[in-house]
Amino acid sequence: MTENPHGGPTEDIYDQVISAPEPVEVDEELAMKFGLLIEDAILRGRPYQDEKCGNCLYYLDTDKDIAYCWHPKLRIPVGFEWWCQWWEEIAD
Ligand code: SF4
Numbered sequence: 001m002t003e004n005p006h007g008g009p010t011e012d013i014y015d016q017v018i019s020a021p022e023p024v025e026v027d028e029e030l031a032m033k034f035g036l037l038i039e040d041a042i043l044r045g046r047p048y049q050d051e052k053c054g055n056c057l058y059y060l061d062t063d064k065d066i067a068y069c070w071h072p073k074l075r076i077p078v079g080f081e082w083w084c085q086w087w088e089e090i091a092d
Pocket residue numbers: 043052053054056057058059069070071074078082083084085086087088
């Protein structure tokens with residue numbers, strides 16, 4: 001601690017300990033929740049043969065690289081090139 005020009009204490013910048021951000025309890029809970037969801041869906045970050053989120057019935061906006069999957073067991077944002085076991089063909 002040093003004194004500022006007006007006589008009050010000022011925290012010296014070199015006295016401050018800047019710590020790296022760390023996950024908190026809610027992050028661990030969500031990681032667990034989504035981990036189970038990913039396992040249940042067999043969700044993958046790459047296509048399975050010709051099947052991928054980008055050509056799945058449940059992919060809400062095929063103009064986007066990341067979009068909402070409205071499958072009732074998921075309801076999460078997914079990537080265009082991802083895939084899961086609940087892939088469904090878009091009817092003509
Ligand atoms: S159901 Fe599966 S394959 Fe289809 S958009 Fe959702 S995550 Fe992707």
